[in-house]
Amino acid sequence: MYHVPPSSPYVPCPRCHSTMSTKVTMSWWGGVVGTKMTNLVKCPQCKLQYNGKTGASVKQFIVLYMGFWVILTLVVLAVLFFAQG
Numbered sequence: 913m914y915h916v917p918p919s920s921p922y923v924p925c926p927r928c929h930s931t932m933s934t935k936v937t938m939s940w941w942g943g944v945v946g947t948k949m950t951n952l953v954k955c956p957q958c959k960l961q962y963n964g965k966t967g968a969s970v971k972q973f974i975v976l977y978m979g980f981w982v983i984l985t986l987v988v989l990a991v992l993f994f995a996q997g
């Protein structure tokens with residue numbers, strides 16, 4: 913059975929229970945890839961961003977995702993540094 917009404921393809925906002933959340937295609941922390949990985953949606957009422965499929969918070973993911981890029985950047989910089997001698 914398909915329980916999700918056509919007007920709200922995403923789970924209601926976990927904070928204010930609004931069903932008007934819209935998909936986020938790009939964000940400052942995750943670009944296009946990070947937002948897709950988290951099914952990121954934004955609530956128009958309380959501005960909360962969360963996983964549109966599970967309703968889970970994406971805060972932890974943002975920290976991990978940004979940490980990943982910081983480490984990757986450091987590794988790339990280190991490689992470039994040592995490659996130049």
Ligand SMILES: [Zn+2]
Pocket residue numbers: 925926927928929930955956957958959960
């Ligand atoms: Zn909300």
